[in-house]
Amino acid sequence: MIGDLDYYKGLVEKCSHCALCEAVCPVYLEDMLETHVARARVDIIYQTLYKKSMPVTPRVREIIDRCLLCTSCTQDCGGAVPVHEIIITARAALYGGRKHDPLRDYFIREMMEKRGIKGFPALMLAAAQKLHVAPGGFPKVSLRTFDSLYHGRYPPTGKKRAKVAYFTGCATNTMDVETGVAVMKVLGHNGIEVVIPDKLMCCGIRALGEGDIKTAQKIVRNNIAILAEQEVDAIIVDCTSCGMMLRSETAKLLPADDPLLAKAVALSPKVFEVSDYLNTIGLAVEPGPLAESFTYHVPCHRGWTPTLNDAPLQLLAGIPGLKYSAMEEPEKCCGAGGAFFMDYSGLSRGIRKRKLDDITGTGAAVLISQCPGCRSYLSAGLGKRWKTVHPVTLLRRAYGL
Amino acid sequence: MKTEGSRIESLRKDLSRLLGGGKVRTEPEDLLAYSSDATRYYAQGKPEAVVLVESVDDVCKVLSYANQCAVPVTPRGAGSGLSGGSTPIKGGIVLDMKRMNKILEISKGNMTARTESGVVLANFHRAVEKERLFYPPDPQSMDVCTLGGNVACRAGGPRGVKYGTTPNYVLGLEAVLPDGSVINTGGISVKQANGYNITQILTGSEGTLAVITKVNLRLLPLPPERQTMIVVCDSAQLAAEMVSRIIYEGVVPAVLEYLEVGAIWLMNTYSPIPVAQDGQVYLLIEVDGTAAIVAEDIGVIKGIAEKMGAREIKIIDDKKQAAGIWKARRNLSPLVLRIFQKSISEDVTVPRDKIPEMVKAVREIGASLGVPVGMSGHAGDGNIHPGVQLYEITPEMEQKAEEAIRLMIEKGIELGGTISGEHGIGLHKSAYLEKELGKDQIELMKRIKYAFDPKGIMNPGKIWTEA
Ligand SMILES: Cc1cc2nc3c(=O)[nH]c(=O)nc-3n(C[C@H](O)[C@H](O)[C@H](O)COP(=O)(O)OP(=O)(O)OC[C@H]3O[C@@H](n4cnc5c(N)ncnc54)[C@H](O)[C@@H]3O)c2cc1C
Numbered sequence: 001m002i003g004d005l006d007y008y009k010g011l012v013e014k015c016s017h018c019a020l021c022e023a024v025c026p027v028y029l030e031d032m033l034e035t036h037v038a039r040a041r042v043d044i045i046y047q048t049l050y051k052k053s054m055p056v057t058p059r060v061r062e063i064i065d066r067c068l069l070c071t072s073c074t075q076d077c078g079g080a081v082p083v084h085e086i087i088i089t090a091r092a093a094l095y096g097g098r099k100h101d102p103l104r105d106y107f108i109r110e111m112m113e114k115r116g117i118k119g120f121p122a123l124m125l126a127a128a129q130k131l132h133v134a135p136g137g138f139p140k141v142s143l144r145t146f147d148s149l150y151h152g153r154y155p156p157t158g159k160k161r162a163k164v165a166y167f168t169g170c171a172t173n174t175m176d177v178e179t180g181v182a183v184m185k186v187l188g189h190n191g192i193e194v195v196i197p198d199k200l201m202c203c204g205i206r207a208l209g210e211g212d213i214k215t216a217q218k219i220v221r222n223n224i225a226i227l228a229e230q231e232v233d234a235i236i237v238d239c240t241s242c243g244m245m246l247r248s249e250t251a252k253l254l255p256a257d258d259p260l261l262a263k264a265v266a267l268s269p270k271v272f273e274v275s276d277y278l279n280t281i282g283l284a285v286e287p288g289p290l291a292e293s294f295t296y297h298v299p300c301h302r303g304w305t306p307t308l309n310d311a312p313l314q315l316l317a318g319i320p321g322l323k324y325s326a327m328e329e330p331e332k333c334c335g336a337g338g339a340f341f342m343d344y345s346g347l348s349r350g351i352r353k354r355k356l357d358d359i360t361g362t363g364a365a366v367l368i369s370q371c372p373g374c375r376s377y378l379s380a381g382l383g384k385r386w387k388t389v390h391p392v393t394l395l396r397r398a399y400g401l
Numbered sequence: 402m403k404t405e406g407s408r409i410e411s412l413r414k415d416l417s418r419l420l421g422g423g424k425v426r427t428e429p430e431d432l433l434a435y436s437s438d439a440t441r442y443y444a445q446g447k448p449e450a451v452v453l454v455e456s457v458d459d460v461c462k463v464l465s466y467a468n469q470c471a472v473p474v475t476p477r478g479a480g481s482g483l484s485g486g487s488t489p490i491k492g493g494i495v496l497d498m499k500r501m502n503k504i505l506e507i508s509k510g511n512m513t514a515r516t517e518s519g520v521v522l523a524n525f526h527r528a529v530e531k532e533r534l535f536y537p538p539d540p541q542s543m544d545v546c547t548l549g550g551n552v553a554c555r556a557g558g559p560r561g562v563k564y565g566t567t568p569n570y571v572l573g574l575e576a577v578l579p580d581g582s583v584i585n586t587g588g589i590s591v592k593q594a595n596g597y598n599i600t601q602i603l604t605g606s607e608g609t610l611a612v613i614t615k616v617n618l619r620l621l622p623l624p625p626e627r628q629t630m631i632v633v634c635d636s637a638q639l640a641a642e643m644v645s646r647i648i649y650e651g652v653v654p655a656v657l658e659y660l661e662v663g664a665i666w667l668m669n670t671y672s673p674i675p676v677a678q679d680g681q682v683y684l685l686i687e688v689d690g691t692a693a694i695v696a697e698d699i700g701v702i703k704g705i706a707e708k709m710g711a712r713e714i715k716i717i718d719d720k721k722q723a724a725g726i727w728k729a730r731r732n733l734s735p736l737v738l739r740i741f742q743k744s745i746s747e748d749v750t751v752p753r754d755k756i757p758e759m760v761k762a763v764r765e766i767g768a769s770l771g772v773p774v775g776m777s778g779h780a781g782d783g784n785i786h787p788g789v790q791l792y793e794i795t796p797e798m799e800q801k802a803e804e805a806i807r808l809m810i811e812k813g814i815e816l817g818g819t820i821s822g823e824h825g826i827g828l829h830k831s832a833y834l835e836k837e838l839g840k841d842q843i844e845l846m847k848r849i850k851y852a853f854d855p856k857g858i859m860n861p862g863k864i865w866t867e868a
Contacts (some may be wrong), residue, residue: 016735016744017441019481023523023544032500033426033434033453034480040434047433078671078735212642 002085002252003092003213009050012086014079017041021083027043027332030350032312036066038083056094064090066344068337069209070300085252088337093212094399099210108226109215116174117141141181146173147196154184156196158245162281163257165225165230169242170202171372179372182396183274185239189399190284194236197226199369202205203237203245204253209338213253220250223261228263231254235271238390240308240370241338247271271304273370275391276311281320287398293323295364297355297378299329310367312391319398325362332358336377348377356381368394408499408707412450412472412494417530419462424701428449431493435495437685437724439542439734442743443829446490457575457583457614460496466488466592467494475860478519478550483543483746484827486554486607490862496612498549498693504528505615509846512620513589516868518549518613519756535623537564537655540823541731546589547685550614555605557823559656559687562648564621564782566823575615576603579854589617602849604723607825608860610853624689627655628699632706635711637661639766640682640759643709646752652701656687658730659756664777668738672725680682680712684780685730737790741773746788747806748830749813750822753783762812763787770808772801781865784822811836826864834865 001007022028023036028037044063047054053058063088072152073083091099098105111117122141129140164187172180187194197280200223202394207216223246227235237243247268254261272280294316302308309331315320335341335351359367359382367388369375379388402540403411426432427450434446447680449472454460467474473493480487489495501519508514509532516525524859529536539558540546546556552574557566563723573587587593603610624630634640640659647657660683669676676683688698699716706714717723729736736822737744751759760776767774767789778786789802810820810833820826820833835843843865853859 004455013742014738016738017437018735019439019479019542019545020732020735023477023521032497032499033431034433035434037434040430043433054429057428057430059428063430076732078732079738079853082671110580279475357702 001255002125003089004308005049006088008082008086009269011081011331012042012046012050014036015039015081019221020076020078023075023356024076025300026070026072026329026335026351027066027068029345030347034062037244038077038081041067042081042083042086048341049090049093054063055107055180057236058267061094066347068333068335068340070333070337072300072333075303077287085285088208088211090384092213094212095211096108097210097212097214105210108210111170112204112206112215112219114169115147115200115202116145117170118174122174134142141175142177144175144177146161149177150184150342151172151196151198154188156188156193158191158284159195159242162233163193163195163231164234164236165195165197165227165232165356166236167203167227167242167246168196169237169239169372170206171376173248175334176375177280179238179393182390182393183236184221185401186392186396186399187236187274189401190278190280195230195232197230200226203239205241205245206338208249209340211232211245217253220245220253222266224250224260224264227267227300233270234279235267235275236274237271238274238370239372240273240299240301241373243273244304247304273305273308273311275315275370277307279300279307279311279314285399287319287395288366288400289321289353290319290394290398293325293364293370294366294368295327295359295362296330296332297327297359297367297369299374300331300333300368301371302331312370315391316368316394319394322394322398325364327358334374334378336373338373341377352377352381359386366394402499403781409449410431416450416452416463416494417465419466420452420459424453424455424459426453435477435480435489435497438480438485438486438487440483440485440488440829442487442745444488444490446492448489448490448495449492451495451497453500455500456575459708460577460612460614461583463494463496464577464579468579468581468687468856470860471856474552474612474740474858476549478547478553479521479542479545481546482550482554482822482827483748483824484554484607485829486860486863487550488828490828491859499547500584503615505593506645507532507534507620509534509834510560511589512622513591513653514618514620515589516548516616516618518547518616520548522546522548522551529620530623531557534620536570536620538567538570541733545656548616548618550622552604552616553607554825555823557779557782557784558657559592559779559781561779561784561823562657563653563655568601571600571604571616572619573617574600574603574613577612577859578611581857583614584611587617591619605825607849607863609863610859616835617762621705624655624691626661626692626695627687627689629717630686630702631674631676631713631717631807632684632686632702632711633676633715635680635710635712636685637682637760638757639709640684641760641780643684643706643711644756646709646783647702647755650701650705651714652698654686654698654702654781655689656685658685658778659778659780659785660685661775663775668726668729668733670739671732673722674726674729675717675722676715685726695702732752734842741792742789743791744788745802745806747809748821748824749787749810749818750782750784751813751818753781753815755816756780756783756785756819759785759787759812759818761818763809766805766808766812770801770805772798772805774805779822782822785817787849796801797840828863831864840851
C-alpha cells in the first residue's frame, strides 16, 4: 500500500543501479546532478528511512521533494521499481500530510474535497490574477464551474450506443470548463449517454504529492463508493492524471481489508481517457474539415493504458484538412508537475524551455494534450499565438458543435 | 592526519575557490550518489567531493590542484559501468563529466565528428543519424552512458559483430594529464602513423591515466534499411552452432544476440516479444544495408536456421514492435532482478568458433556447483556474458557464485579468449588480469601509468590489484 514503508522495502532493493533512469528524469536532465535521479533518490531513501544509517537532513528532504512525480522512471524501469510510489511513501513518512504551513495545507485539502478552486478562494485567486500577483502559469479560475452547468443524466442525440459516467477533476471543474463542455457535446453527438455523478471529490493525486495519504484515502473512498454505484459501461476522464489515479493508483491506496478495495479493482478497467474511449467504440458521426495544423504533447501520466499515447492522433486522424506535425520527443515532460512549478519555478521553467523549443519548432499553431496542468503551463510559456486545447475540443470544432 | 570531516571541508573550500561553489558538492547525500557505478553490490567508496566540471579549463584546474595535494581523482561518466571503474575506492574527488555535453562538429565531408566527452551516446546517435551518418557502437546503456566512458572502457555492444567496438572509431582525443597539461592525440584524419598511438593507450585506460575531455570519432554512412528477426532453438548447443554457422557462411548480421528463454520471458514482461516461449535459446538478429542486401541476408540466415532445425523463425516487420524488442533488450540487466536478488554478469569473450564449447562449459559449471547460470549476450562476437544469478543472497551462495565465475573465466582464457570483451577490468576483474596477460605485461602497464601519472592520483586501485 502506498504510504506503507514496510511494503516498499523489497521493491527499493530491486533497484539494480543500472542508471537507465538518467535518460528519462526531467529534473535530473535539468539539474545534471546524479543526486537528483531515481537511482540516487531511492538509495538515499534506503539509507535514511530503512537502514537509518544517515540522518534526515534538509538536503534529504530537498532530494525527496525535488521530484515531479511524473512517473517517467517508473514507467521505464526494467526492475519494475515503482519509484514514484516510493517517493510518495517517503514524503508520507517525512511529513505525514503536514508539509507546508497550516493555511496552505488547509487550502490544498479544501481544493481537493471541493474539486477545484471555488467560492472565496476562487474570488481571491481571480483578483490576484487580475493584479498579476498570482503565480505565473496558474490557470485562470472560472467562476462558472462545470458542476454548476452539468449534473445528472444527459441522453445522447441520436441512437444510444453506450452509457458512461464522466469524472471531471479540479481543473475541468473550475478552470477549464470549456474542455468539459466539449466532452459533453462530443459524447452526446456520438450516441453516448453521460451521467455526471454528484458529490465526487478531486481524484486525490494532489494529496499524494503532499504525502498526505489520509486525505488521499478519504478522497478515493468517497469517489469509489459513488462511481461503483453507477450502472455505466465506462468511467470517462479528460485528464490523464485523474485517469491514472482511478485506474492504477486508487487500489494501491486501500488496505487489504478495506471493503472498497474490491470495488476499486473492479472499476479500474472501466476507466478511460475520453480520446481513448472514443477510439474503442468508434465515432458514430464523421467530423467535418478543419484547415489547421497541430502538434501533440504526450502527458507524463500515460502509463496506465497502453493505447493512451497515440489515442488523440488516432481520434483526430479522421478530420479532413487537419495536419499533424510531430514535435521532437513528444513524451518529454513540460515541467508543471501539478503544483510543482510553484515551488520550484526556476527548475520548472528550465524544463519547460526545452519543451517550448520542440513545440515551436513544429510550425503548428495548435497544441493538444490531455493534461490540463501541462496545457495551462505550456500555454503560459507559448504566448498568444498558440491555442492549447484538449484533443476533444478540436473534434468538437470539427463537428461544428 | 586530518579527520574525514575536515578533509571534506578543506576540499570544498579549495575547490569552490578554484571553480565557484555551484560546481562542487560535498554533502553526504551527494557523496552517496556518487559512490558506485552500476555494480554497487561489489564495492562502494565514497568520494570526499564531487566536481561537476563544465570545461577543459575546469578539468585542468582540478587536476593540477589534486596533483599538487596528492588527492585521488576518479573521472565519471554516467556511472553505468559494470566493472566498478568509477567507484572511488580511495576517496578523493569524483569528476562528473556529464555537463561537458556539446557535440562540436559533425563533418559529412570527412565522415567524422568531434564532441565533448560527456555527450550521451544516444544523443550522439540521433545527431549523426539526422545527417544520415552512422556511429555503430551501441552498448546497451546507450541512453545514458557517455562517449568518454565508452572510450575509457572500450565499450562494445550488439553491433560489435559486424562493426567492431568503440576503439575502432576513435581517431583522436583531447585529454588533460594529471599535472594539468592538455594533450591532443591522434587527429581527425582517418589514417595516422604519427608515433606511438597515445589515442589507443588512453582508449581503455579506465580513467587511470588522464581525463578525456574531447573525442574525435570516425563515422560510416547510415545503412538505409534494417530488419529484425528471431530464431528459436531447442537447445543451447544448436543455437551456439548456428551462430558459428551463420558467421562461417559469410553473412555478418549487424546484431546477433544469444538470449536464453528466461531472458525472453523477462523481456516479454517489458515489451511484447512475438514468439512462443517454448524454446531454449533465442537468436535475436538484425541485418542492415540496402534493401537488396537485407533481403538476401535474411534469406541466407533463414535457410541456415531451417536446415539446422530451428523451432521457429520470426521476421519482425512491424518497426514499432522491433523498437520495443530492442528497448526490452537494453533493459535486460535490470529486468533480471524482477526474479533474482542478485545478478553478476561476466564479460568473458571467446573466439567465435569456440562459442559452442564455452556454452557447454558454462552450463556444466552451473550444474556442478548448483548455482543458476545464464548466458545472454553478443554471441556474434563471442561475448555471451555468462553470468550467475542468485535467488537468495547467503554467504554460501555468494561463495559458490564466486567459484563459478572463477571457473568460467579460466575456461574462457583456456579457450583463447579474454576476461573482458567490453566492460573493462576496473575493480571486479583485476584479480584475473595477470592470469590472462602475465606479470611482465602488468609491470609494463604500471610503467606506462607512471609515465602519465607519477603521483598515482588517477583512479587508483583499478585494473590490477595492489601487492
Ligand atoms: C544496462 C546496462 C547495459 C550495458 N550494456 C553494455 C554493452 O552492451 N556493452 C558495453 O560495452 N558495456 C555495457 N554496459 C557497461 C557501461 O555502460 C559501459 O562500460 C559504458 O561505456 C560506461 O560509460 P559511463 O559513461 O557510464 O562511464 P562510467 O561508468 O561513469 O565510467 C566507466 C570508466 O570510465 C572512466 N571514465 C569515464 N569518463 C571518463 C573520461 N571522460 N575520461 C577518462 N576516464 C573516464 C571511469 O573512471 C571508469 O573507470 C552496460 C551497462 C548497463 C548498466
